[in-house]
Amino acid sequence: MTTEYSGTGDPARSLALLWRTRDKPSRKGGDLSVGRIVHTAIELADAEGLTALSMRRVAERLGAGTMSLYTHVPGKGELLDLMLDTVYGETARPDDVPGGWRGRLELVARENHALYLRHPWLLQVATTRPPLGPNLIAKYEYELRAVDGIGLTDLEMDAVVTLVDNYVHGAVRAAVEMAQAAQQTGLTDQQWWHAHAPYLERALDARRFPLAARVGTAAGEEYQAAADPQRAFEFGLARLLDGVQTLIGQRHAG
Template structure:
């Protein structure tokens, strides 16, 4: 999987694009091309074919314009990627009233992030250690922090809790996307793959040598409909992550 890095572009130009402080009009004075339209086309290319297919030429082809015309609005691919990230991060729902307290609020955040990766799997190809400092990323981070504000955590712990939840979602979403890609790349579902391998596995499997793996593996496969279920991993793992956060909050509430 090709990995791209956010924040590789010129800082001044990226921030100007993200906050739309210096967008130019088209040379003809017509609104036939804009940063927003270019970014939307780039997202469509990445959604369809992944980041490895993204280039200024491909975006221009999708828009039906010459490649050089894009540079009137976007300096290059690194800056374009930053704006793409900020744009899709603006898609997550952020209702103010979520019944059920902090746990329900974090559950909603986790599900919104999970859904975002399903819509835009190319996000998993971007290493965002250096965050995109755009309006949507900033608003998303602020909203997620407010989900755990005032529940007894320090500011650093609030940041760490959000990092924990979103990091967990990122990992499980990667498993889900890889599973889906395995089926599309091989032409076999998990059930078909196991059916093809079962006759050979039965000849070499030694349940007496690996009794625990045999017992647990069979039980999991029967319960999950295969060796791995991304949905189960997400639901089970999310509950355990929230249980851990609950323990931390409870300790904060205990008298010294």
């Protein structure tokens, strides 16, 4: 569930911080800096989720006064944009990727998938007004290169990259929620399934729900759980790339 929105900070201050060339030392001689504040905020969000994020909590982790943070970062809106742009810089961007455009686009999807798993709080941020920082722009540039020179228009290139990013955003949610459920309940999804499946088998009327009974039984036996998010991600990614292949073929045929 979305709990925060990016791009809510003061535009001038946010962009100045995002595109800063280096951190300025604290005027009071402390060791606080924008970078240290941002990395501490990311660690907090990774550990406790975005709902735990506040300037006060970040200050506590730093052993500093809350007001001292505002010398470097004006507020939570600007801090969130800085956090987003910082983690966007984690994605790998190798120059040589085998498999042509498909291999490159697959790498983009997998890197974004891994990013969400490392930082599940990203799923709580609506980024329709993105933090326009250097790491976001570099990430976008690299993703566009995956589909450059294959016959698509500029708008189609943007649409394909957006399609992949949106697919990953939706597909990874199940994996994140599965991990969070296991952490909260102390039961893995396999343990939960094994506890519930026998009762479902007795209660389910296969004459009333023939497809659900047949397909659900096959899936449950294969997954040993109610779902397999990784398998679903792999299946969907392959079908998405097949669709892009069809689009490219249409452009070349035309």
